[in-house]
Amino acid sequence: MERSQKCLICTPLIAKTVNEMLFQLQLAKESGADVAELRVDHITDFNAESDLPLLLKDRPLPVIVTPRAKWECKADSNEGYEGNEEARQDLLRKAYELGADYIDVELKVAGEFVKKLKDSSIKSSTKIIVSNHNWELTPSQEEIDATIEQMWATGGDIVKYVTTAKDITDVARVFHFLSEAKGRPTIGLAMGPTGMISRLLSPKFGGYLTFGALSKGQESAPGQPTVQDLIEVYRVKSMDRETVVCGVVGKPVYHSKGPILHNRGFAELNLNYVYVPFLVDDFAHFMSVYSESDFRGFRY
Incomplete structure (x- = not known):
């Protein structure tokens, strides 16, 4: 799916079973979301060979396949992919081969992974999101800009840089790098209560997409509004620069x-x-x- 003029709304799905995630996928479509993120690391005993085809067949809307690595999750959480790193990357390759709309791979492993994938014989229209999450703080503008350039250097198609806002003024640095993206599809968000405005105002500053939970209690990160609030209260689908x-x-x-x-x-x-x-x-x-x-x- 090519970059649209408007910021997309993505709802993360954190179901524990494949059947539950398939049900949530339909709910995401009905909610008005444009994209669904399949957080397959939340599914117990996920099997890429048998379960990925089920999730991707006849999907009602575009999806991001994300088996989030444990080392990229918050240190004190119980989240993250349970298998070893080789199996996790094989899952991502399988999603790419099956034609998932997007896959999400962390900066720490993206360089070698993306190169091997694009040098392989696999022909796919899948977009690769290179992501980086800072669960502690929002770095200086210089540090952020340097990391983002490092992310682009991996050869990914979209960059996703997520920070943690300790103060609402931290979010201004997120708005800055979104505004300075120069047409390169970039996702920028700040987690935490004071980071809420990063999610609500992402369309204004040129964000490729913003995240909204399917409902209260189903957030995949702190400070996430619901899809319903994004659409009905804040009218993000009509927001622009x-x-x-x-x-x-x-x-x-x-x-x-x-x-x-x-x-x-x-x-x-x-x-x-x-x-x-x-x-x-x-x-x-x-x-x-x-x-x-x-x-x-x-x-x-």
Whole structure:
């Protein structure tokens, strides 16, 4: 699937069985998602040879096959692929051979993996997402830019750089590298409560896709909104680079009904505005970072 003008909505599926994931795949289609991420590392005793064909046959929407490595998951979590690294990469190769729309491979192993895959005799239209997750913090802009260039150097088709926001101002660095992607398909998100705006505003800053959970309690990463909220409350499918950002500032803030009320009003008035919640610790610091014309109105 080629890059569309609009940011795609991807819903991660974290079912424990193949049958449950097939059911969730249909729900993802019905929810309005554009893509589903098949987190096959969550499936107990997953068998690539028998289970992948079942998941990919007659799929109702494009999919990303992701057997996330344990060493790429949060250190204190129980997530991640249970098999050895060779078996995990064989799973990715099988998904590529079967024509999955996307596969996700981590930067740590992407260089050699992508080269071997593209040098092989396998002919596939599968897009390769090269990903990197920082569960501790959001690095400096220079460090982020250097890592992203390293990711592109692997030969992947799409780059996915995910950080952890300790403060809402960290997200500005995510918006920066998305805006500076120069047409290269890039996914950029910040995890955690203060990183929520990275997911809501990704379409404005040129993100290739953003993630939304199928429902509350089915998030694959902290700070993930639902597909329903992305579409119905924040109208991300109509958001573009010209969208003007307003919002409510506070701590706590996610209980506010402001986004529901204001975004509904913007829709009725046909205004290209969005109203989002900003979880802010230091208001002066927040204002010094988000002072550009893209951000025009805050309610404290």
